[in-house]
Amino acid sequence: MLSIDVYTCYAVAGAGSLVGLGLLAMVRTEQARVTYALGLFRWALLCLSVLLCVQLSPLSMRPEVLKGAIGFAGMGVALLAWAFRQLNGRRTYPVFGFLVVVLVGLALWGAAAFGSDQQYVQAIGVVFFLVSMGMALDQGLLLIQNSKFNGGDITLLLAACEFALNWVVLLYWAFTQPGPYPSHWLHMPDWLMPITGLSFALLPLAVSSVVFASVNERLMQQLRARSLSDDLTGALSRRGLRELGERMVALQAMQASVLAVLMIDIDFFKDVNDRHGHAMGDDVLRHVTNTVRDHLREDALLARYGGEEFSVLLPVRSRLEAQSIAERVREIVELSPFETKTGEIRVTVSIGIAFHREDTTLEDDLARADMCLYEAKHTGRNRVVTGD
Template structure:
């Protein structure tokens, strides 16, 4: 009897414990499943959006990369179009030897140029090279490719026209072209004879691959067949409105890759994976920001010296002029030129000239304050904007920079190159335009060079 009562008493107790555990476990399991399902749904939705955004960003990056390559080709062309010796040896008194060493075999071997043509004002070839070899009768083919509107545009703009860029098709080969009028070094307008210089490089698979490497576009290449995904191709159209080449690249799916790597272990470490996912997404955003910074630097900085380029200088100068007018503060400008630079180019070659430009930019930048603005204005000419600086202070800075450049020697191969600079100095007058300020400093620079070079001159009132 006692044994039976003990059994009856014990059974309900054991059942109660089992039922209580089930009532706790089932809701917890249900909540966990709902939480995981919700998380996976949200995570999948987020990853799809990130992948879509990455595709759109990559397509935009291809377009930006081609635009920057066009600008860089135009900047290279401006180096020659603003060089008086170029106009002399290519138009006024054509010199085949000089032309070959500067725009012929030199450009083909060192800059991968397929075409370089100097054209007189009567639209006749003065001298032309194709793949480094001097040729005749190339210009009609170029004009047939549709460049006449570009020529009319650069001739129409008589105030320091920017080079014009376009894609053209010549003999079935797509090329990236830049064209600009010859402009005297110390003038604001193109040469009166209407002559111009044209350069172009072939859009080859190797060139496209190099663009992909430079701008971080995975496996950028010329497509060999139709592409179904609209976010994975870009068509280059030439001047005659023909679809010349279609570019494609590998799909970038950072979020999808992340989901496959980390989603499976979420059953046991749900919260940890949320944190990991957020961190990875944040790192992906950081990488994209760094890549965008590289693109901005390529668009705003001189590719040779690393300082600001001409376009960016005008934008920054416009901002500084506005601030100076509002605050009624002082501001000065230096414009400087490397003395006898063309002689060094002629004697030691363009590689020595390029290294000298880099060395000079480094010395000048090291001698400036953090808020000063330095840019390569064109050729061997630099311009420096000095905010919160009066004329006396600007003169002191200019003299110090001149001495530092003079004392710094460049070791090139077995030669030690010492150069000097001439500097024009002026101060800002309230509410004047940037070009007025530059023109006054340019006259002072001319006076310094006329007085014997290696000196500073303050612009007269």
């Protein structure tokens, strides 16, 4: 049977916490929620690192010193549960979370100071079981509610469940097998000791790695989303239109439905810039973008194609429906002036419509819609022209 030194596991847990602290110190993010969660993770790892300090101390073999370190470890695990809840976007109450962490420490230190050895071991089992089980339940609910999750989420759930089961056995052993108690206080069957010791030893570094990977993945998703969107208006960029548009074209082909391609241009936009300045022109662009977006269906793709020109990919049941939607957009823009401190800025739009065909590409469709837009602008503006 594999034998393991629990004191070494404590030291490894403490050392892993310090390594994890260094790893998470390199992570930077603009999201306040994630920054807050990273702060909680760092405090958790700092509490767990006390285990290493104790093992390196000349007083490491004194029972009260190790009991104090285990109290800090309990607070560290409670902070981990709180931090994961924050990272996953779950509702948290800082005051409540702080009280739970403090109560965990007080429960362990109180049992160590005033309880018998059996009561202290029972307190360890109860506290660590409740915290790890709470983490497992919270992570399980997250996976059920969220259709998009990664391997790190599943790994964390399995690790939390395994960690909780260890403490169930410790609790059973503490109530049914009183004494003698080992000086490291992990009172459980010999066959379970290696599993629990290794779990405790690897927990800090494993958690740090999962958090590091998770936060970096979120940052990559943010960068990707930014690359697909226009900074000024929030609509898709041309790159985003091409990437998501190709998927929409393929999807519409499988569904055998009609895909309308609209090109929209703000009439006389140069005059807006000349009269009111480019900053006000940017505000007008945002206003028109929001107005158009609010009157399109959720399955439509809206992109800023360039300057004051926009593109829309719109799945419809018929060509007549596409023309009706385009006319409604044109009318609502005309009837929705941009309000300023000095008065209203009224704008109109011209719209060209083309329809995707099996023998054309998305670029072909955009070019044909642009030709229809050209016709709309040269036959009076503020109108919709439909192609073949």
